[in-house]
Amino acid sequence: MLFQLLRNSRVAASRKSCLFSTQTNPKPTVSYLNLQGSGMSAIERLCLEEALLRHDPLKRSWAIVGTHDPVYNSYLPNIEEAKRSNETCLIIMGIGGKPELLLDVEKAKADNVLTIKRFSGGGTVVVDHSSLWTTFIGRNDDFPHVDPYPKSIMSWSANEIFHKVFQRMKADAIHNSVSAERKTMIMETKPGGEMTQDVSKTMTYSIDTPNSLNEIPDFALRENDYVLGERKVGGNSQSIVKDAWLHHTSFLWDYEEENMSYLTLPSKKPDYRGERDHDEFLLKLKNVYGSIGDDSSTRRAFFYHLKCAAHESFELEEVYLKDAMKVVEDLGGMKTWFEGKCRTKILDLETHK
Amino acid sequence: AELKYTKDHEWVRVEGDTAIIGITEFAQSELGDIVFVEIETEGETLDAEEVFGSIEAVKTVSDLFMPISGEVTEFNENLEANPEVVNSDPYGDGWMVKIAVSDASQLDGLLSAEAYADLIK
Numbered sequence: 001m002l003f004q005l006l007r008n009s010r011v012a013a014s015r016k017s018c019l020f021s022t023q024t025n026p027k028p029t030v031s032y033l034n035l036q037g038s039g040m041s042a043i044e045r046l047c048l049e050e051a052l053l054r055h056d057p058l059k060r061s062w063a064i065v066g067t068h069d070p071v072y073n074s075y076l077p078n079i080e081e082a083k084r085s086n087e088t089c090l091i092i093m094g095i096g097g098k099p100e101l102l103l104d105v106e107k108a109k110a111d112n113v114l115t116i117k118r119f120s121g122g123g124t125v126v127v128d129h130s131s132l133w134t135t136f137i138g139r140n141d142d143f144p145h146v147d148p149y150p151k152s153i154m155s156w157s158a159n160e161i162f163h164k165v166f167q168r169m170k171a172d173a174i175h176n177s178v179s180a181e182r183k184t185m186i187m188e189t190k191p192g193g194e195m196t197q198d199v200s201k202t203m204t205y206s207i208d209t210p211n212s213l214n215e216i217p218d219f220a221l222r223e224n225d226y227v228l229g230e231r232k233v234g235g236n237s238q239s240i241v242k243d244a245w246l247h248h249t250s251f252l253w254d255y256e257e258e259n260m261s262y263l264t265l266p267s268k269k270p271d272y273r274g275e276r277d278h279d280e281f282l283l284k285l286k287n288v289y290g291s292i293g294d295d296s297s298t299r300r301a302f303f304y305h306l307k308c309a310a311h312e313s314f315e316l317e318e319v320y321l322k323d324a325m326k327v328v329e330d331l332g333g334m335k336t337w338f339e340g341k342c343r344t345k346i347l348d349l350e351t352h353k
Numbered sequence: 354a355e356l357k358y359t360k361d362h363e364w365v366r367v368e369g370d371t372a373i374i375g376i377t378e379f380a381q382s383e384l385g386d387i388v389f390v391e392i393e394t395e396g397e398t399l400d401a402e403e404v405f406g407s408i409e410a411v412k413t414v415s416d417l418f419m420p421i422s423g424e425v426t427e428f429n430e431n432l433e434a435n436p437e438v439v440n441s442d443p444y445g446d447g448w449m450v451k452i453a454v455s456d457a458s459q460l461d462g463l464l465s466a467e468a469y470a471d472l473i474k
Contacts, residue, residue, distance in 0.1 A: 096409040098390040121414035149383035149412045224385075224412045240415035242361070242402065268386070268411065 008179040028061060028142035030314035033324050035066030036303065037134075040321070042068050042090055042127060044075045045115055047337055049282045050119045051328045052139050052204075053239060053246045062137040063310050064248075065303050069129035073325075073335035075325075085095040092250075094122040094237055095343060099352050101267065109349045119343035120246065122237025125268060126259045127250050130232075132285075132302055135248040136161075148245045150224065151240050157226050157247055158221035163310040165302065166228070167217035172301055173289045175217065216288055223270040230272060231283035253299055275303040356444070357420070357460055358469035362457040364444065366419040367460065369426075370394045374420060376408065376439065384410040387439040390432040392417070392450060398424040405450060408439070420461040422458055423452035 035045060045068065052062055077321055091103065091113055099105050100116065102124045109113060127133075144192060146156045217229025225232045226249065229251075234251035260278040273281050289298060310316055331337045338344070346352070365371045381387065392406030398402035399419045401403055406417045406428075419457045429448050432438060439447040464472065 093387060094409070095407075095414050096391075119407045119414075147383065149380075150410065151383060154412075210436045236412065238413040240413060242404075242418065244415065268388075 010155060012321045019319050023204060025245060027313060027315050029317055030061045030063050030136075030142070030310065031319045031324075032307070032310065032316040033064045033321065034060060034303070034307075035064065035209060035321065036300075039070060039074055040066075040068065040071030041071040041073050041076070042092065042133075042160070043079075043338070043344060043346070044073070044117070044334060046092075046118050047075075047342050048324065048328060049135055049137070049246060049248065050239075050344060051073050051331055051337060052169065052324065054241055055245060056327050056330060057330070059139055059141075060137075061139045061142040061244075061314075063316070064133075064135040064137075065306060066127065066133055066315075067131065067299070068127075068133070069144060071129075074245055075328075076338060079335070079338070081199070087127050088234055089113060089128040089256070089262075091126055091262055093117045093124045093347065095119055096121065097124055099347065099349060102264060103349075104262055104264055105349050111262075115349055117214040117343075117345050117347050117349040118237075120237040120248065123235060123336065124263055125235035125250050128255060128259065130254040130299075132251040132253050133248065134251070134306060135246065137246045138244060140245075146245075148240050153238055153245055153247045154221055154224065154236070157249075158219075158226065160313050161306065161309045162226060163219055164312070165305045168305040168308075169285075170216050170304060171312065172298075172305075180189075193194075222272055225272075227272075228283055228285075228288060232273075233283050233285055243324075250280060251302075252284055253302075254284050255282075291342050307336055358420065358466070359420045359463055359464035360472065361418045362431060362473075363418060363420050365456070365460070365463065367454065368452055371426070371450050372421060372423060372452050372454050374405075374450050374452065374461075375443055377469070377473075378416070379444050381440045381443045381447070384398065384408065384413060384415065386411050387436045390429075390436050390449060392425070392428045395423045395428050395450075396425065398438050398455070408449075410418070417449065420463055421452075421453070421457075422455040424455070425450050427451040 046111055049064065091108060093099065093115065094100065138146055139346060146152050220227055226234050226236060234249045236249040238246065239246045259278055263278060286295065328334050328337055356366050356378065358364050362377045364375055364377050366386065386406060387410055389409040390406065394405045400422045401419050403419050404416045405419050405425055408415050408417055428450055
């Protein structure tokens with residue numbers, strides 16, 4: 001009884017905080033875990049995700065969001081290789097990825113880049129502290145309208161969640177740009193007075209806006225990728241288990257072009273890519289939406305809009321990391337899980353194992 | 354022999370004491386291009402619905418589930434070099450494992466072709 005009262009109060013609090021919340025038909029309950037500022041590393045997060053997918057005794061559906069900046073390696077502090085995940089970038093391969101086919105192995109070795117294999121399928125991504133991560137774990141009973149297969153899962157996520165997120169990001173950019181222009185006009189119509197600037201000179205208001213707001217490309221699911229226009233904005237993959245699926249994505253907020261040189265051109269690539277190299281094919285979200293003010297606030301807006309979109313589709317139940325970690329603790333703790341049956345592993349670029 | 358099906362989109366064909374298992378046309382179509390089939394349970398006796406391996410497509414890795422209980426006696430090694438056979442011939446050369454059946458009565462709990470066709474409508 002007490003648990004139910006607490007659960008209801010948390011759901012009500014979550015709903016009040018969202019401008020876009022709506023009262024609709026009964027929706028599935030989804031546990032919401034925000035890892036922003038948690039200090040959790042990418043390896044630790046992947047281990048947690050797999051544990052929640054396969055071993056959550058409550059069989060919950062989950063929405064997990066966040067970045068990995070900064071990283072404290074709180075749960076795998078003594079894994080020497082894991083400490084390196086705090087460095088400039090991290091290569092993450094799908095479970096079946098072959099480094100000799102997908103990576104410039106010699107360069108990755110020379111630069112001592114941490115390379116891991118995750119438990120889900122899909123291709124290889126290079127992530128860093130600026131990457132935006134989202135994960136959905138869906139129990140088939142909670143999502144009867146989503147077939148537990150990639151096309152259905154991605155269609156659902158694109159239409160129900162991410163399309164809304166990127167529409168609202170675009171609206172933010174337009175709104176912020178108009179506000180900035182309005183300030184410039186006000187300043188120009190108030191000559192002299194308390195202003196210190198020389199009014200005989202042109203008043204400039206420095207804003208960082210996209211080149212043309214009307215040209216912000218629309219979000220879409222293109223073959224198996226999330227794109228803006230014709231360019232990919234993130235890598236996604238799935239894992240399907242008994243009566244549940246997991247779908248996670250790392251969105252490219254910003255990245256160092258040099259880091260993409262660790263990736264070779266894959267032999268299997270989507271048709272819409274053509275012969276474009278990584279820099280022509282990928283798109284930094286930062287370049288599209290820009291930032292008026294600080295970069296971190298715009299990234300936080302991404303997660304705000306995602307939470308609102310999720311709130312429209314689910315009854316969100318906020319969960320603390322320590323509560324989610326109980327699932328891992330029941331498996332013997334993060335270290336035992338990571339070194340045991342967890343499929344996320346650090347890849348030895350010498351042996352490819 | 355008549356095929357039986359599971360709700361997880363596996364098929365099974367029994368030949369004497371041996372059952373041959375694979376995934377259905379629907380499953381291979383939904384998964385997309387198969388890039389890897391991993392089965393490391395040869396020699397193990399597994400219960401119905403236990404995981405006997407995994408199959409990887411372009412974006413996804415999916416567990417494979419035993420339709421009925423038995424000992425995994427053989428893995429289709431051709432799939433190591435040619436996983437795409439699962440796409441092109443899921444009911445023939447794309448078979449995945451053979452098992453020694455523990456309890457043939459479990460077949461009664463599986464879906465007929467008609468019932469499976471209704472499931473995937």
